[in-house]
Structure formats: C-alpha cells, structure tokens
Amino acid sequence: MDLGLDVEERDGFAVLSVRGEVDVYTAPRFRERLIELVTEGKHKIIVDLEGVDFLDSTGLGVLVGGLKRLRSHDGDLLLVCTQSRILKVFEITGLTKVFSIFDSVDAAVGGGSGGAPTT
Amino acid sequence: MAGEVIELEIPARAEFVALARLVVAALAASDSTLPDERIDDLKLAVSEACTNAIEAHDAAGSAERVLVRCQAGADSLEVYVEDRGHGFDPSELPDHPPVTDPDRLKFERGLGIPLIRALVDEVDFSPTAQGTSVRLVMRLGVNGSEPT
Numbered sequence: 001m002d003l004g005l006d007v008e009e010r011d012g013f014a015v016l017s018v019r020g021e022v023d024v025y026t027a028p029r030f031r032e033r034l035i036e037l038v039t040e041g042k043h044k045i046i047v048d049l050e051g052v053d054f055l056d057s058t059g060l061g062v063l064v065g066g067l068k069r070l071r072s073h074d075g076d077l078l079l080v081c082t083q084s085r086i087l088k089v090f091e092i093t094g095l096t097k098v099f100s101i102f103d104s105v106d107a108a109v110g111g112g113s114g115g116a117p118t119t
Numbered sequence: 120m121a122g123e124v125i126e127l128e129i130p131a132r133a134e135f136v137a138l139a140r141l142v143v144a145a146l147a148a149s150d151s152t153l154p155d156e157r158i159d160d161l162k163l164a165v166s167e168a169c170t171n172a173i174e175a176h177d178a179a180g181s182a183e184r185v186l187v188r189c190q191a192g193a194d195s196l197e198v199y200v201e202d203r204g205h206g207f208d209p210s211e212l213p214d215h216p217p218v219t220d221p222d223r224l225k226f227e228r229g230l231g232i233p234l235i236r237a238l239v240d241e242v243d244f245s246p247t248a249q250g251t252s253v254r255l256v257m258r259l260g261v262n263g264s265e266p267t
Contacts, residue, residue, distance in 0.1 A: 024170045025133035054140075056166045057230035085159045092237045093230050 004051065005033045011109045013078075014042040019051035022059030030059065034066040043075025046108045055086050060093060067099065076100075078108045123191045128184040129169070131176035131204065136169045139187045143198055146189050150196065152260045160238040161198065161257050167231035168200035168253045175250060176204035183249070195240075196257045202250035 003026040004019030014037050022030055037045055047063065049055065067077040079101045081087055090096045102108035127142055129135040144162040147153050153161075165187070172185040183203035190197045235242055241256035 021137060023133075023136055023166055024173065025136060054162070054166075056163055056170065057228075057234055058170060060230050061228055085156070089163070089234065092234055 003029055005030065007033075007037065010046070010105060013044045013046045013109055015046045015048055015105055017048040017051060021054040022052060022062070023054065023056050024058045027058040027062050031062045031065065034062065035069070038066075038069050038073065038075075043070055043073045045070060045075070046078045046080060046102075046105060048105055049079060049081040049086055050083070052081075052083070052086055055089055057089075057093075060089065060095060063099065064095070078102060078111065080105050080108050123189075125189045127187045127189075129187065131173045131181065131183065131185050131202075133170075133173060135185075136166055136173065139169045139185075139200075140166045143187065143189055146191070147196055147257070150191065150259055153196070153257065157257060161196070161255065164235045164238045164242075164255050165198055165200065167235050168198075168255065171231055171253070172200055172202035172204065172250075175202045179204040181205075194259055196259060198255040198257075199252055200255070201247060201252045204250050 002020050003022065004017070006017045006019075008015050008017075016033065016037065018030065020026065034045070034047075045066070047066070052059075063077065063079070070077045077099070079099050080103070081090075081101055082103045087096075087101070090099065090101065100108075100111060102111050123146075125142070125146055127139060129139050140162045143165045144158055147158045147161050169185060169187065175181075176183065176185065181204040185203070186199070186201040188199040188201070190199070235253075235255065239255045240258045241254075243254050245252045245254070
C-alpha cells in the first residue's frame with residue numbers, strides 16, 4: 001500500500017501533502033516525516049489531506065502528536081481537507097475543535113497568518 | 120448476498136489490515152441497499168477493530184491469525200473480528216479530557232473504540248476462549264447510524 005508524502009515550501013510554511021491510505025501500517029512513515037520536518041526546524045506545517053483516500057484513528061494520532069510537538073516549539077499544524085468522509089472522522093472524535101481545517105493550501109497559508117479556518 | 124458467510128484469516132500484522140477492510144467493503148458493496156457512505160463507515164470500523172486485534176496479538180506475543188467473519192442477513196450485515204491475543208477490555212480504556220482541554224493533546228491513542236461506536240449501528244465486545252470478539256452490525260436499508 002503506497003503512501004505519498006511530498007513536501008514543498010509556501011510562504012514560510014512547510015506543506016506536507018499526503019496521498020493514499022493512512023492506517024496502522026502506513027502511519028509510522030507519516031509520523032516519521034512529520035518529526036523530520038520539526039527536527040529540521042520547520043515549525044509551521046500545513047498537512048494537505050486532499051489526496052488521502054482513507055484515514056483511521058492511527059492517522060489521527062499522528063496528527064495529534066504532530067500538533068503537540070509543534071506547539072511545544074511555538075509552532076502550529078494546520079490541515080487542508082474538503083472530503084466529507086475524512087472530515088467525518090475529525091467530527092466524530094471532536095478533533096475539529098482541536099485542529100484548524102481549511103479548504104485549500106492557499107486558505108491555510110492566509111489563515112495561518114490570521115485568517116479563519118473553515119471549521 | 121443474504122445468508123452468505125465469508126471468513127478471512129489474516130496474519131496479525133499491520134500490512135494485512137487494508138486487505139481485511141477491502142474484503143468487507145467489497146462484500147458490503149454487493150448489497151445495493153447500503154449507500155457508499157455507510158460502506159465507508161463499515162470499512163473504517165473494521166479497520167479499527169483489526170488494528171486493536173493486531174495490537175492485542177503484539178502485546179501477547181501471539182503468532183495466531185486474526186479472524187474476520189462476515190455474515191449477511193436479510194436485514195443486516197454483521198462483521199466479527201476475533202483476536203487470539205488475550206483480547207482487550209474496552210471498559211478499561213482511559214477517559215480522555217475534553218477536546219478543548221490542552222491536555223487532550225497528550226492522548227494520541229484511544230480514538231478507535233469511540234469511532235467504532237459512532238460508525239456502526241450496533242457493536243459489542245465479547246470475551247472468547249482465546250481473546251475478544253468484536254461484533255459490528257450494519258442494518259441494511261438504513262441511511263445512517265442511530266444517534267447515540
């Protein structure tokens with residue numbers, strides 16, 4: 001099962017685009033990549049979930065851990081997601097109240113500088 | 120599909136969880152009364168149950184396989200996920216702080232059982248001789264799970 005993890009820079013943010021399925025098998029690679037970014041000094045991260053086909057609680061755990069790690073560095077982790085089946089997982093677990101979720105990377109870049117998230 | 124029973128035994132390793140959820144989703148998709156959204160819900164619930172089963176096997180050092188059994192009835196689709204790794208007791212899971220509490224970020228795990236409960240129409244956890252059996256029920260012809 002493939003998991004795509006691509007990183008690009010956008011206006012001071014590291015944008016981590018995730019593609020494929022995030023579950024107990026692939027989540028360790030996702031966690032490792034996030035930790036690498038933080039270790040490299042990237043403390044403002046946007047995780048783009050638009051290419052994700054499936055995300056379970058293991059993936060949520062990676063994001064919660066990433067947010068905790070970034071906040072300890074006075075950073076932040078923003079999400080991009082418009083897919084209802086993925087958003088539903090955040091809604092059920094109440095994590096829409098924990099994460100700022102935007103409908104595009106552009107909106108997140110703007111929102112992370114003071115704009116408003118979609119959720 | 121009614122009356123059919125399909126059993127799948129997967130090695131208790133993380134890479135096989137995707138296979139289990141794909142098989143169950145394919146079976147669920149063969150029932151035209153189950154909308155795609157409900158199939159996605161079941162797929163996620165199966166993934167969570169299999170993940171818990173595999174973790175139970177890991178904790179017990181068990182090399183046994185995890186059993187996934189799908190049973191299609193006239194009114195419902197039932198999926199059993201059975202571990203042989205001494206199981207787990209969902210009532211012993213710690214309560215998480217509210218999501219608005221900063222301490223909530225200390226908890227990266229423990230979201231699977233609440234997800235399962237929210238996604239399927241019925242769920243129960245039963246001890247077996249070797250571990251735990253998780254029974255997931257999706258009612259056919261129902262557009263969404265009942266409010267909890």
